[in-house]
Structure formats: C-alpha cells, structure tokens
Amino acid sequence: MATVVSKGSCNLDALKRIVCKFLKKDVEITNPLLEPAVPKGGNFISDAWRLSFFLKSEGITTSDSVIVKAKPANESQNKLMHTEVAFKNEILAYETIIPTLNKYVCSPIRVPQYLHGDLTNIVLEDMSKTGFQTVDKQLAIEWNQVWSPIQEIAKLHASSICMQHLDKAGFESLKNQIIDIPLPESSPLGEKQVHVLDTILGVLKERREDKKYIDLVESLKANAWRDQKEIVQKDVPVRVINHGSLWINNAVFRKDMATLLDLQHIVYSTPANDLSFFMYVNLDPKFFTNNRKDLLRFYLLSLHSNITDRLGIAQSAEVIEPLNYDWIDREFRRCSLYAYMMAQWIMPVFYWSDVVFGQLEAKGGFEKLSVPERMSYLSSEQKDRIVKLTKLFVEESSKN
Incomplete structure (x- = not known):
C-alpha cells in the first residue's frame, strides 16, 4: 500500500x-x-x-x-x-x-x-475529535494530571501479570516478539547523553552546588548508557510489558481521563521502568518528594485492583502478595539512574519553542555547541529543574 x-x-x-x-x-x-x-x-x-x-x-x-x-x-x-x-x-x-x-x-x-x-x-x-487534549508539558503537578496515567500503566502491567499467571507460554511468545536493540548498536545515543551530562555539570558549577553532586554526575559519564540498559534488562522476579516512554507528551486527556499514545518503546522490564520514567520526567521534584508514598501506593492499589478483578480474590491473593510497597519502593530506587537520564534528556521539549529548536538545528544540533553556548539557551527555571532533578536522583539512589 x-x-x-x-x-x-x-x-x-x-x-x-x-x-x-x-x-x-x-x-x-x-x-x-x-x-x-x-x-x-x-x-x-x-x-x-x-x-x-x-x-x-x-x-x-x-x-x-x-x-x-x-x-x-x-x-x-x-x-x-x-x-x-x-x-x-x-x-x-x-x-x-x-x-x-x-x-x-x-x-x-x-x-x-x-x-x-x-x-x-x-x-x-x-x-x-472526542475531546482529548494535551496538557501543560512543563509541570504536571496536579493530581488530575497524575492519577489517570498511573491507573493506565497499572492496568497495562496487571494485564502482563495476569497473562503470565494464566497462560505463561502465551505470554513468553508475546513478549519475545518485541525487538530489543543491542547495546553496541545503541551506543551513539549514549554518546549524546554524555553531552547532556556535561551540560548538567555546567549548571551545577554555575550554581555553586555541593561538590558531591558534581562528582556524582561526573562519575556517570563513562558508563551511564550501559548502566541504564542493564537496569532495564535486569532479570528481576517481576517483569511486565511496559509502555517504555510514558511522559506527558505521550498521553492525552479528556477532563481527568488519560489515553496512552506512542507505543514505539514497549519493553519487557520491571514495572518500575514506566513508573520511575513517568514520575521523574513529568512531576515537579518537590511535588514528587512530598507525595512519594501516596503516588507509589496509588499505583499499587490500581495494580492490585486490576489483578483481583481479573483473577478473583482466591487466585489473586498469592499473585499480589509479593507486589507490596517494599518491592515497588526498592525497584523504583533501582531505576533512578534510568529515570534521571531520561528526564534530563527530554527536558528541553518542556521549555523550548519551535524557534529555539530551529536555531539549534541550523547550528547542527545541541551537541555541536560548547557547554557555555548550550547554557545560554537554558532559562533560570530550566536550570532550577536540572538542579532539583539531580538532588532527587542523589537522594533516591543513595538508598538503593
């Protein structure tokens, strides 16, 4: 055709x-x-x-x-x-x-x-046509922008868990059809992430942030891409089919109800892959920190409800038992590097206009600029977010 x-x-x-x-x-x-x-x-x-x-x-x-x-x-x-x-x-x-x-x-x-x-x-x-619209990409800090996407990813994850319980062979066949890109073939993207880390370092130094943040970000440059791939691919006890790229640009809303878009990054991984990606990329770090337990518990409630509704109380009890707060808290922290890097990488879309993207394209792309030149495109608000995300990442990963 x-x-x-x-x-x-x-x-x-x-x-x-x-x-x-x-x-x-x-x-x-x-x-x-x-x-x-x-x-x-x-x-x-x-x-x-x-x-x-x-x-x-x-x-x-x-x-x-x-x-x-x-x-x-x-x-x-x-x-x-x-x-x-x-x-x-x-x-x-x-x-x-x-x-x-x-x-x-x-x-x-x-x-x-x-x-x-x-x-x-x-x-x-x-x-x-049916009333769904995008929402403000900069800071999705209101509950009405948060609860419905969490419910949808919980439903997506629950469907994998239920299928594995009821038809393990069928699920294996299904998830094996997803194409994974080997690490060496994706390494040029890792090289682009090094430029992101250099820009973060420039902001941290300009803001005179504590040396522990600067040293940690510097230490990521050698193996950040490899480490992210390992986080996503780790053979943990609970793995599901993830959306793989759930940020506010990949969902539309009608009032408080979300519909998921752009499924090109589907991946078989820990449920915390989607959850950490969504929280780091979309939420104001302060909002996330203040509501962390409630957000994770809401995800668990949605996950458990979908599993119980499909399997019934008797069958679901054993399935749900290991899916507790300690589990999702531990997995979320383990995914913090992956979520942090995705949030920093995607952030320009939240702040830059079509004019800015056009200017950068004419100069060969963001990576072609020196760090001082890159920083000239960053607003004070964007620099604040870079710093806040870095501090959140340090806090989350330190307890892993």
Whole structure:
C-alpha cells in the first residue's frame, strides 16, 4: 500500500484505501489538509501529522481527521533513533500486544484506534475529535494530571501479570516478539547523553552546588548508557510489558481521563521502568518528594485492583502478595539512574519553542555547541529543574 504522508505531502488514494478498509465500506475523500500534530521537538522517532478531510458516505458529507506518524526524511536521524525498529514495535503493540493483553484485564487499556501501519506510516484515530487534549508539558503537578496515567500503566502491567499467571507460554511468545536493540548498536545515543551530562555539570558549577553532586554526575559519564540498559534488562522476579516512554507528551486527556499514545518503546522490564520514567520526567521534584508514598501506593492499589478483578480474590491473593510497597519502593530506587537520564534528556521539549529548536538545528544540533553556548539557551527555571532533578536522583539512589 502506498504511503499516506511523505515529506509533508498527502497521498489521497492511499488515505482512501486505508479509511475504506477500516470502515469496511466505500467512501469518497476530498479536500485533505495536512498540519503538524505536535510542536517541533515534540516527537523523537516520527513526524506526527494531523490529516483533516471531508468524507462522503451514502450521500452524507462529514468532516473527519486522522493522525499520521510518518518516518522522518532524515536518514541519519532514523539510523540513530532506530526508527524502523520503533515502527515495528509500535505496529506490534497496536496489532497484537494490546489486543492480547486486553483479554487479561476487565476494562480495555486506553489507546487510540489503529487504522494502519507500515514502515513509513502509522495511521491512528485523532483523539481530539472526542475531546482529548494535551496538557501543560512543563509541570504536571496536579493530581488530575497524575492519577489517570498511573491507573493506565497499572492496568497495562496487571494485564502482563495476569497473562503470565494464566497462560505463561502465551505470554513468553508475546513478549519475545518485541525487538530489543543491542547495546553496541545503541551506543551513539549514549554518546549524546554524555553531552547532556556535561551540560548538567555546567549548571551545577554555575550554581555553586555541593561538590558531591558534581562528582556524582561526573562519575556517570563513562558508563551511564550501559548502566541504564542493564537496569532495564535486569532479570528481576517481576517483569511486565511496559509502555517504555510514558511522559506527558505521550498521553492525552479528556477532563481527568488519560489515553496512552506512542507505543514505539514497549519493553519487557520491571514495572518500575514506566513508573520511575513517568514520575521523574513529568512531576515537579518537590511535588514528587512530598507525595512519594501516596503516588507509589496509588499505583499499587490500581495494580492490585486490576489483578483481583481479573483473577478473583482466591487466585489473586498469592499473585499480589509479593507486589507490596517494599518491592515497588526498592525497584523504583533501582531505576533512578534510568529515570534521571531520561528526564534530563527530554527536558528541553518542556521549555523550548519551535524557534529555539530551529536555531539549534541550523547550528547542527545541541551537541555541536560548547557547554557555555548550550547554557545560554537554558532559562533560570530550566536550570532550577536540572538542579532539583539531580538532588532527587542523589537522594533516591543513595538508598538503593
């Protein structure tokens, strides 16, 4: 099937074939309008487009739209970010993993409807048509931005746990279909993270922070990427299929209800992978510290409820017993390096405008600048967050 969107252009015939196949009837599509679905810098793997059009069926014309995730034209970036693997994993998630796991929870995991996927395009329901919207990316510090994503990842994790209990062989087959990128092939991303660490060091030194923070960040530079891979891949007693990249840009909200987006980083790992990623990347460190126990306990309550609803009280008791606060607290702290590095890496998207991203792209990227040049792009608020995250990481990892 021909590509729907390529290099900012729409193939109307390809769109019609996909929509007709999804609706299971013949329709006429006219007046396509293509516009970016997210600001520049908001997507790392794909270019996200909102494709609006008029749809005529049985003599009635209505307006409609879809979201198209298109493979970027920059081949060097595609190679760096392993776009082909990401597309394969996301297609697998929509076509196989989510439908399978939904059989092991009592209410479906909330994701957009999937229309089509190939190695150039993934076509999805436009959630804005049903009232879902993005929220403020800078600081998701209100409970109404926190509880629903936690419930959804708890449901996703519970479905894995229930399936492992009821059909272990089936689950093994399912999770083995997820493609993992070997460490040597992903090492160029680790090199980019070294530049992030150098920038953090520049901020810590400028703010005259305690030497213990500077020394710790300096010590991370040699093996941070390898250590993160080991954290994610460690063979711990409880592992589940994780979303893998749950930050506020990968969820949309209708009032207080979240729907999960962008499943290209699905990974078989500890449940704390998703939980720590979400908390570090999205929450103000002070909000997290003040509400840490309540946040982890809310996750456990949601996890236990989904397991009990599916397995019943008698079967679930043994399954739930090891899934206690000490377990999730210990796993969360073990994942602190991974979560810290992801939070620092993603942070610019929370603060920079399309203009800033354009300026950096014209200069060859953030990594091409010297540390003083990079710091000139950081606001005081962004530097504050860098420092707060570092102190949170030191606190969390020191108790691991």
